[in-house]
Amino acid sequence: MYRTNTCGELNLSNVDEKIVLSGWVHKMRKMGGMTFIDLRDRYGITQLSFDQEVNPELYTQANKLGREWVVTVYGVVKERSSKNAHLTTGEIEIIASKLDVLNESKTPPFTIETNTDGGDDLRMKYRYLDLRRASVRKNLELRHKMTFETRRYLDNLHFMEVETPVLIGSTPEGARDFVVPSRMNQGEFYALPQSPQLFKQLLMVSGFDRYFQIVKCFRDEDLRADRQPEFTQIDCEMSFVEQEDILNTFEGLTKHLFKTLKGIEVPDFPRISYADAMRYYGSDKPDIRFEMKLVEIKDLTVDRNFIVFDSAPYVGAICVKNAAIYTRKQLDELINFVKRPQVGAKGLIYLRYNEDGSLKSSVDKFYSEADLKLWAERCNAKPGDLILVLAGETESTQEQLSDLRLEMASQLNLKDKNDYKCLWVVDFPLLEKDKELDRFFAKHHPFTSPKPEDIHLLDINPAAVRANAYDMVINGVEVGGGSIRIHDSEMQNKIFTVLGFTAERAQEQFGFLMDAFQYGAPPHGGIAFGLDRLVSLFIGLDSIRDCIAFPKNNSGRDVMIDAPSTIEKEQLDELGLTLIKPKE
Amino acid sequence: MYRTNTCGELNLSNVDEKIVLSGWVHKMRKMGGMTFIDLRDRYGITQLSFDQEVNPELYTQANKLGREWVVTVYGVVKERSSKNAHLTTGEIEIIASKLDVLNESKTPPFTIETNTDGGDDLRMKYRYLDLRRASVRKNLELRHKMTFETRRYLDNLHFMEVETPVLIGSTPEGARDFVVPSRMNQGEFYALPQSPQLFKQLLMVSGFDRYFQIVKCFRDEDLRADRQPEFTQIDCEMSFVEQEDILNTFEGLTKHLFKTLKGIEVPDFPRISYADAMRYYGSDKPDIRFEMKLVEIKDLTVDRNFIVFDSAPYVGAICVKNAAIYTRKQLDELINFVKRPQVGAKGLIYLRYNEDGSLKSSVDKFYSEADLKLWAERCNAKPGDLILVLAGETESTQEQLSDLRLEMASQLNLKDKNDYKCLWVVDFPLLEKDKELDRFFAKHHPFTSPKPEDIHLLDINPAAVRANAYDMVINGVEVGGGSIRIHDSEMQNKIFTVLGFTAERAQEQFGFLMDAFQYGAPPHGGIAFGLDRLVSLFIGLDSIRDCIAFPKNNSGRDVMIDAPSTIEKEQLDELGLTLIKPKE
Secondary structure (H helix, E strand, C coil): CCCCCCCCCCCHHHCCCEEEEEEEEEEEEEECCEEEEEEEECCEEEEEEEECCCCHHHHHHHHCCCCCCEEEEEEEEEECCCCCCCCCCCCEEEEEEEEEEEECECCCCCCCCCCCCCCHHHHHHCHHHHCCCHHHHHHHHHHHHHHHHHHHHHHHCCCEECCCCCCEECCCCCCCCCEEECCCCCCCEEECCCCCHHHHHHHHHCCCCEEEEEEEEECCCCCCCCCCCEEEEEEEEEECCCHHHHHHHHHHHHHHHHHHHHCCCCCCCCEEEHHHHHHHHCCCCCCCCCCCCCEECHHHHCCCCCHHHHCCCEEEEEEECCCCCCCHHHHHHHHHHHHCCCCCCCCCEEEEECCCCCEEECCCCCCCHHHHHHHHHHCCCCCCCEEEEEEECHHHHHHHHHHHHHHHHHHCCCCCCCCCCEEEEECCECEEEECCCCEEEECCCCCECECHHHCCHHHHCHHHCEECEEEEEECCEEEEEEEEECCCHHHHHHHHHHCCCCHHHHHHHHHHHHHHCCECCCCEEEEEEEHHHHHHHHHCCCCHHHHCCCCCCCCCCECCCCECECCCHHHHHHHCEEECCCCC | CCCCCCCCCCCHHHCCCEEEEEEEEEEEEEECCEEEEEEEECCEEEEEEEECCCCHHHHHHHHCCCCCCEEEEEEEEEECCCCCCCCCCCCEEEEEEEEEEEECECCCCCCCCCCCCCCHHHHHHCHHHHCCCHHHHHHHHHHHHHHHHHHHHHHHCCCEECCCCCCEECCCCCCCCCEEECCCCCCCEEECCCCCHHHHHHHHHCCCCEEEEEEEEECCCCCCCCCCCEEEEEEEEEECCCHHHHHHHHHHHHHHHHHHHHCCCCCCCCEEEHHHHHHHHCCCCCCCCCCCCCEECHHHHCCCCCHHHHCCCEEEEEEECCCCCCCHHHHHHHHHHHHCCCCCCCCCEEEEECCCCCEEECCCCCCCHHHHHHHHHHCCCCCCCEEEEEEECHHHHHHHHHHHHHHHHHHCCCCCCCCCCEEEEECCECEEEECCCCEEEECCCCCECECHHHCCHHHHCHHHCEECEEEEEECCEEEEEEEEECCCHHHHHHHHHHCCCCHHHHHHHHHHHHHHCCECCCCEEEEEEEHHHHHHHHHCCCCHHHHCCCCCCCCCCECCCCECECCCHHHHHHHCEEECCCCC
16 A cells, blocks of 8 residues: 555644655755655645654665655654644644655756746656646646536536547648548548537537537647647537527636636626727727727827828827826837837827826927827826827727737736636627738638628628627637527528639538538537636636646647657558658 | 427426427428427427417418428427327427428438438438437437546546647557648658557656546557547546556446446446456456356366367367257357357367256267266256367467357347446456567556566566456456556566567657656556447447447548548648659
8 A cells, every 4th residue: 555645635633643655755854863854746745754863774764765756654643843834734744654665766857846947948858747846737737627617517508528520521721730641541631620610510410409529629830839739629519599698608607617716706798899899909809907998089189280190090099097107218118119010000109197287298299288188088097197199000000009008008017817807709790801812701710600680781891791709808818719600501602602612612611511501400609718728817827838738849849759750661651651851 | 599498398397388499390290280290309309289270371381391490489388188108298299379490401311210211321421410310319418428427436536637649759669550740840740649658657757646538549450340540538547556446446437437327336346367267258358247157178078089179278168058959050050150260160069968867969979978977067057058169279269169158148148238247357467479470569568567476477487477457348348458557667677678679669669758767656557448338338339330429430431521531732742741642
């Protein structure tokens, strides 16, 4: 027997019990004839005590242990003289009577502590040691709890988890599909799914009614900090529902997760249209932990011969509370910030509303104090506030103001990671125009249904058609999105036409779904959540990587196992493949 | 709103309620001015009633519906005059007042009934219609419940579900790996995991202690009825445990599943050694729903000049209860059965123990009635029984007797699908000799630990070394298997040597695990269950295919979506690949 208890559970109520513990040597301290060892397992840390006078042999044995050795210890629980309030086991220690070394350990390349001295690369190479750190393990514990509670909530509502295939068909537009050559069907390839979209819609045609799946998806694209070639979705679909039913069901799920995982009661989610999100936040994923809304002031700026504003279709401002104290240097830095190519503004106008009530702007040459007063009023500014103004094309300027707004929130510490503000963004545009290709694309995907009241616009003004599509946004992060689908073949064909699909191409790409829809498709819709992102958000991580047990780096490599790697020629032969440029 | 209730829940307590239902038109019956429609959804079937006299327009509309159309119906719940005891809703019907057609349907290519007229190929091509059949849907409902209850049981015991990567490294011996060419690392490939074995062991090194995952695994091999290129495992691993702990934990899981899914209390599982399983059943996955054990009678057959038995190292018998009535023709068929290449015996000796106490065998020429009496006694035969005898090499003959035993059980209807007999087979041999290659292979896998008491045999008689390895067997099906792993590098190297691995090759293939083991690996072990097989067994299916939503056929094809398929040259170029034989 390796243990009677874990290292996280003994306390004063166990005093004088004989116990056995197993774990890793976390720390050792020697103090005048005594050696103390912190023994660690997944559940916590327990102090072992070895007394030279009482048991010199055992004392000597204990002193030979090293960091991260695996041991079993037999002993008795005793109350500690100097207690440690940070540990649940901090009131007791184990007076050891026997020690078995289960395994020795080389010295790890970094410390197994929350604030480790290991850099990112080293930690990833030795991920199995990195995962010993309580901070990383807790991320994965929360991930486990999140999937478990998600399943519990959905099972309760009669959702069925159905596994859809991982080896699916490659589609002509699936350029970012990972493909898998088939040995039994040489020259042919499976693809790995970017999402189970088509299969979950087929399940609705099958009458499955309430489907979900927590499922790996794959996308072969250039990676960023927040992207992985394989990622996990909470994928859901429902039949005989309207948008409201889906929003309520998954708002309920999110509340359930906040309640059970973080003990937080989240209020009802506000719903904001895409148009309003752009108007007031310049973003379709607004962070509403703070106000600082965009204010349009174009009408207040005209006729003063300021050509920059006069020539701009849009002039917008944000009012930054209590930031009139910003120095000239700080303001210059903000100007540099908005001019960065990632933001792309041409310049920034500021207006200081000083504590004494006076107004000072970078465009005093053009605008009188009375003019500026009107700006301040429109922005609901108070003495001590700073107004920042950008001008240009409507949409791009709104987006620049959004970047600036988020930057100001960071500078002023308005992004409290423990404050969670959830909302729904609804009424997304159905279509998005690619200006270069002069072609419409589906903003969500080609099965998204238009709002009934906008259908008449499909022919005359496609860009104005709104969709039954929605995103769930938490603290400026899009954690999930979905839509009510088209279940009517005629409407589907209409949309394909608008998207420029020929009947042939639509058949080639979505044929089996189109076929299925001929046999009685119910009205249906769904949503998918990015699990990695949701977990990161609950933990307050900046990257999704630390809530994934074995993540890949930005080149899509697993540096621990050194994958991907070359394969042998025999295997390529069996697959009927050759490399264009053979590797050395 | 599409519905107030489902089609499976209304009963007499709802009489006079106004309700809305949505679903599929399952059946229509016209009876003198009345039309009755069975409306179906996932939850059941409810009868709708349309009366020509009461509402002629609606009656006409109803008569225009077709099979599998999707409709919403508004109406009032009424008690039926002729009740249907087979339906939970069989005591009521809906007097319809309004009908909306949500979608029409072409006539399905087969009937949506438990006993459908659709053949296998048609059903697979139209799997989305096949899944409408209650019998198929119920399989997937049970599958959902099984995974949910598995998670609930394991979560309760502090197991953590951890997702391991799907894009992993290819190993030199991974000839049956599916590979995935990397676009970002041209010329290199990921592999899809045949199991998360290495990762779960790494998680133990990380101190995760109790891991599980319900996870897709992949194997690119020729398929049989019971194999799929992608399959699902319940994969588990524990640290600081001995074999007993694992057996108890997962015997507990299995009992929990039988209890919650089938309401069956399964008794404690017997444990039988591999050696005894072979001796008494000729199989390492014995079906113990019936006795008919193998009995060795070699010693009773010698010195009678019957060269077949005299020259055979093994002579074994099974006693088939009440089968002395088998005719000469039936016995000839049994002889043909054992001679089939799949069984491979040279012949079959029978001994009839007639009701009158006389004995009649096919070897009366060599053995006296007194001789035969001894055989019958050894076999514990009674008048009316039939004894069947095979002879040859020990192991192969035992296996032939096992085949014969299972065949006799089928013929005599001893395999009751609702009788579940579970057991553990333990003490598997550590190694298996490939006679052709004259080389030992790991029977389970190369990390399986030998029994401590057998370690001394590693050098002198490797074939005799038993492993800490175990299989769970239910009704003759191996549903799960696992082992206690080696956690000591020295022992691991020893085993690699016995397996003929050079240090180099071991490093190449398992390097990162070997490295990890240098940093304090705990004692650990685990088990993996084949979910598809377990679900099939619980349902009593002959193939695993009908408990998989979208299975592939025996050529690894998904005929519904027509995968795998060719991909475009541009995509191959991006991956740095060319086809050896380009497709037309």
